[in-house]
Amino acid sequence: MHKILIVDDHPLVRRGLCQILQESISLSRLDELSNGVDVLSRLSRQLYDVIILDISLPGKDGLEVLKDLHIQYPEIPVLILSIQSESQYALRALKLGASGCLNKASAPEELVKAVKEVNKGGRYISPKVSHLLLEDYQGDHSQMPHKQLSEREYQVMIMLVEGLTSGEISTKLNLSIKTVSTYRARLLQKMNLKNNSQLIYYAVKHNLISQN
Structure with missing residues (x-):
């Protein structure tokens, strides 16, 4: 049984994610937050197996939240979700401690696969993100x-x-x-x-x- 926290400021997106997860994964708890500011206070009261975190959040954006999570709760896998192209955020998210990155346009089956993979302690990296990682490894971009x-x-x-x-x-x-x-x-x-x-x-x- 999984305990999952969804952090996204769009109610319809949260509803869709909840429906996909409820239909495909055994859940003991499924909670939602609409902003990044409340994430750490929620975790002080309740821990989760996986956090699904949007990047564009009011008050405190997803990458800032991710940085805090990696410091205070490094054992909790975080799956970054965004409507943006992976080229805009994936490398930064992975370097900040994300366990996986997924575009919101992805198929529901891919979301389920990603959640299951990061919950096992693995990383979920799409072919596009793998290509970005390879380019980053092969080139010296440290001074960009x-x-x-x-x-x-x-x-x-x-x-x-x-x-x-x-x-x-x-x-x-x-x-x-x-x-x-x-x-x-x-x-x-x-x-x-x-x-x-x-x-x-x-x-x-x-x-x-x-x-x-």
Whole structure:
């Protein structure tokens, strides 16, 4: 019997995930949270076999939560779920301690397979993520500018290159517009870039965003 925690801010997504898991896995407990801020406080009262964690969460994004989980609860496998292309987040998530990464567009059977695999102590890595890992291993990217960004700066960068305004990013991340502007200025400085156009060019050149 499995105890699983789903962390996603979209009720319909949580409902769909719950239905898939209830139909395919023996569960003793299935809980939900709508934000990343409450995850650690929940774990202080109840532990789980697997945590399914979305990246884009209000207040505290999934990668920040993942970092905290890896420090405080390294024994709990975390399966990262996102609507973003794996190229945008998979390597960072795995290096922060994720046991697997899965795109929300994946088939239900793949979700079940991933949950079962990480619950056994293994890792779930799709063919696309395996290719990204191989490229990362073969190349020396340690000095690439975007590697110097914090998780929040990286998230703001991705949203900027996807065309979101500061106001839209502010709403999605539950931050003030002033704070978003500060992150933008800081990441541009770290990457030695001057504007969003240069940022978009950099992201496309290094395959940080989907070009579909």
